[in-house]
Amino acid sequence: MISIRPSRPTDDERALEIWASAVDATHDFLSPEDRLAIGKEVAGFLPGTPMTVAVDASDRALGFMIVDDGSIEALFVDAACHGQGVGKALIEHAIQALGAHRLEVNEQNARARGFYRRMAFAEIGRKEVDGQGRPYPLILMELRS
Known part of the structure; x- marks a missing residue:
């Protein structure tokens, strides 16, 4: 059974493990240098950031x-749990309890794009680079009404 709750300070280390597991399983398009740099950035900001956790x-x-101001800013599931309903539980909570209705996803992450489409998000735009100006285009998606 999957439960959803707000994060606690004791979740920080596990969240970093989940991030690394998910990225290593789904972001093979990242250069090794960018994977390392992004990992350092995440390790710098993720601890202490309010999150919603599936347990x-x-x-x-x-x-x-x-989730911030109606936007899913990040969603990561431990690679060992992919396909087991964890992401679905998080998305449903984001929509129903947190009012989420938009997100951005790496264009090269076809699996995530398909998942979000199945969860009723539609592609509405594209950015040529990611939020740090790296050459990883982002697809903007919005919840279909």
């Missing part, structure tokens, strides 16, 4: 997301 019956974090 199992023993309260072990399986995935997390960051």
